[in-house]
Amino acid sequence: MPPNSPGHAPARRLVARAGALMMSAALLVASPAPAQTPASPTLRLDDVLRRSLTADPSLAGVQARLDAAKAGVRQANVQPNPSLGLEVENFTGSGPFSALGRTEATLSYQQTYERGGKRQARTALVEREIGLVEARAQVRRLDLARTVQLAWVEVLAMQAEVDVAHERLIVAQRAEREVSRRVAGARDPLFAGARADAEVAQAQVSLDRAQTNARDARAALAAYWGGGPEFTIPGDVFEDTRSPEGSAAAETPDVRLLAMEQDAAAARIALEQTRAIQDPTVSLGVRHLQEDGAVALVVGAPIPLGRYDTNRGAIDRARAERSAIAADLGAFQIEQEREIARLIARRAAAAAEVRKTDADVLPNAERAVALVRDGYNRGGFSYLDVLAAQRALIDARTRRVEILKAFHQDGAALDRLTGAHAMLARTELQP
16 A cells, blocks of 8 residues: 555554654653642641740840859859058158158058858859849740740631631532522522622631731741741641640749749848958058168957947848748749639630530531521521521631630640740750
8 A cells, every 4th residue: 555545644643643742751751840849847836835935035145144143153252352551650740750760661461351151151142143044034935935825826726717717608608509599590589699699708708817817827926936937737736625734733933933032032141141240351561660770570450349230130131031032932832823723624614615515516506507508498498597597607616716715825824834834945045
């Protein structure tokens, strides 16, 4: 058969198609692979807190205060400086002292000796400042952790509100389609269709607003570590209503800080007591007598009598300050236990309400929507009845989000009171 005969046409088409496929395959192999965007990290609460505490701008100030406290310890441990004195007697005068022949010059070295352990008491008091700086920094960082945790809860709640708004839009669109069919069949007036369209538009506006709020919440949270909102959160965190095991009697950083302030007050009492002990000043000098050229050794040791100033007022003040700190510590522990018990009870009530909502409220609301919609399609109900049932369901879901948000906000307050993130704050602190 000749090559240009009609019988060869299918074969030519197959060859051309095979060549095109081979050319396409070659181009695919030669072309570079498209760039893949990195996946957004999934961050849990510990990850968020660690990033925020690492980026804490106050760490430089803490380091400076620690350096200042250590310098104070070095300064408190030094003894008083000696003094060098020069005294010239009979330099000039009247009668036999009018000439310089009877001048007496004394060069002395004087040293004050601290008694009663003053230097040790000073050093002990300033050494406690190092611990106080670290304890105050940890308490402040726990306050930061609570603020970050509340921002984390806000992100969870905003995401849940987005889900509720999206469901509201789906329900409104479904109802709008049903109403449109009934209006098209002249079974409902035109205003019912307009009402359904308005409900869909309002649901879309609510969804847009919820998405904007969610983006803003994520950006506000990421600002604590200087990052962007491109991260994901686990979907099961907001639904978790379990309460962690914890003991209200454990020593929290706040209690530890007050206890350290009490120790510092005791050290201040000891220092003020040592200041009531008088310090002698010993002097050793050489006296030169101009008249006969003789040299004499001079020794002196004046001791203050301490007749009037016994430092009693300063001692009493230090004791009163220690008593005040002890009272503050006791009152704080009582208030702390009360607040912890209150938060635990509130969280238990919120968790019970969420379980009750999931078991009874939401199923009944969903069943009511289904029944009203079925009755509406059969002509037994009006669109207003459908709208009321849908809003009741959305209100129940919105209320559930509010309860969960309050549950996690109380959890942030409880974590702050019990020092749940104390180890993380202490680990991130670089003294």
